[in-house]
Amino acid sequence: MKIGIIGPAAAGKTTLFNALTGGAATTGGYGAARVNIGAAAVADARVDALSGVFRPKKTTHASVNFVDAPGVGDAGAAKSAEAIPQALEGADALLVVVRAFEDAGVPHPKESVDPARDLADVRFDLMLRDLAVVERRMERLERLVKLKRDPAEAAEFALLGRIREALEEGRPVRSMEMSEEEARSVKGFGFLSAKPLLFVVNVGENQLGDVLPKMNGETPVVLAARLEEELAQLPDEERAEFLADYSLESSALDKVIQAAFSLLNLRCFFTVSEEEVRAWPVRAGTIALHAAGTIHSDLERGFIRAEVISHPDFMAAGSLGAARERGTLRLEGKDYVVKDGDIFHVRFNV
Ligand SMILES: Nc1nc2c(ncn2[C@@H]2O[C@H](COP(=O)(O)OP(=O)(O)OP(=O)(O)O)[C@@H](O)[C@H]2O)c(=O)[nH]1
Numbered sequence: 001m002k003i004g005i006i007g008p009a010a011a012g013k014t015t016l017f018n019a020l021t022g023g024a025a026t027t028g029g030y031g032a033a034r035v036n037i038g039a040a041a042v043a044d045a046r047v048d049a050l051s052g053v054f055r056p057k058k059t060t061h062a063s064v065n066f067v068d069a070p071g072v073g074d075a076g077a078a079k080s081a082e083a084i085p086q087a088l089e090g091a092d093a094l095l096v097v098v099r100a101f102e103d104a105g106v107p108h109p110k111e112s113v114d115p116a117r118d119l120a121d122v123r124f125d126l127m128l129r130d131l132a133v134v135e136r137r138m139e140r141l142e143r144l145v146k147l148k149r150d151p152a153e154a155a156e157f158a159l160l161g162r163i164r165e166a167l168e169e170g171r172p173v174r175s176m177e178m179s180e181e182e183a184r185s186v187k188g189f190g191f192l193s194a195k196p197l198l199f200v201v202n203v204g205e206n207q208l209g210d211v212l213p214k215m216n217g218e219t220p221v222v223l224a225a226r227l228e229e230e231l232a233q234l235p236d237e238e239r240a241e242f243l244a245d246y247s248l249e250s251s252a253l254d255k256v257i258q259a260a261f262s263l264l265n266l267r268c269f270f271t272v273s274e275e276e277v278r279a280w281p282v283r284a285g286t287i288a289l290h291a292a293g294t295i296h297s298d299l300e301r302g303f304i305r306a307e308v309i310s311h312p313d314f315m316a317a318g319s320l321g322a323a324r325e326r327g328t329l330r331l332e333g334k335d336y337v338v339k340d341g342d343i344f345h346v347r348f349n350v
């Protein structure tokens with residue numbers, strides 16, 4: 001899973017990226033055209049509990065990849081629309097960071113702090129950029145369609161025409177009704193307004209308890225990116241004290257990652273052994289056969305059955321052997337829909 005971080009210049013995108021990924025990318029670069037890529041582990045107490053039981057050589061939490069792009073919306077929509085890098089095209093979702101912190105030392109590209117406006121501008125920029133992609137493609141297709149060689153080209157042209165119409169009316173590709181086949185053919189374009197959005201408002205340390213202005217019906221995650229960045233660098237034992245100083249219960253980063261998980265409709269299943277305890281994120285509705293394939297293609301090819309137990313049932317039993325005796329470890333076939341928290345052992349033969 002890959003999430004692109006976007007937003008206006010100096011909104012705190014790279015600061016948040018560093019906090020999420022434990023990175024040390026340079027902040028305050030004002031749209032320096034650098035793309036940062038990193039991964040964040042998904043905190044999950046269930047994984048820790050399983051590691052406590054198996055004491056494996058290796059524990060692997062689920063992870064989310066983040067791509068931190070340079071700022072948009074700072075030099076007029078046309079320029080910024082082009083500046084949104086291609087690195088974002090492969091992202092599964094976009095995390096929009098807008099700024100609410102006031103700091104005279106960090107000039108806002110629009111010279112005033114207004115998170116709702118910035119959010120609207122980002123949405124607009126995404127559509128504008130998609131419109132440019134659509135127009136370029138249609139221009140090229142038009143000639144081919146006239147030759148009437150391939151009905152698929154005519155169908156694509158018609159679909160792009162509908163997308164153009166939607167974008168011109170201010171409707172993102174995400175909101176359009178499409179058949180599965182159309183959605184597939186559109187996927188290749190990497191339309192940014194087709195991607196689900198997640199919102200973060202970056203507030204100052206002193207604004208953490210404040211009520212924010214309305215954000216056009218959105219419910220953003222509110223956090224102080226600079227504080228999160230500092231917090232992420234602290235050793236565990238100093239964190240609690242640091243949080244207490246700001247009357248915070250926990251870091252907001254987990255909230256961001258959880259929001260990404262639910263936005264993308266992800267579930268986690270676990271594999272366990274003395275070698276490794278590992279969490280695997282899959283889309284909701286994934287069947288056992290495909291879950292096996294995410295572990296290894298051999299497991300999908302040679303799939304026989306999966307032994308499955310829910311996390312609470314496993315913890316109650318204390319071991320796989322005890323669970324088998326209690327009858328809480330079940331055998332499931334390839335069409336079983338994996339549930340969040342399932343512990344999974346695939347029997348296979350290749
Ligand atoms: N006062 C204050 N400054 C912050 C906060 N978050 C980020 N900054 C500062 O704002 C400046 C810009 O932060 P970045 O994280 O580089 O912003 P960005 O969105 O990545 O900017 P570009 O990459 O240039 O688009 C840096 O000097 C940060 O230290 C905050 O919550 N409060």
Ligand SMILES: [Mg+2]
Pocket residue numbers: 013014015027028029031068069070071
């Ligand atoms: Mg940056």
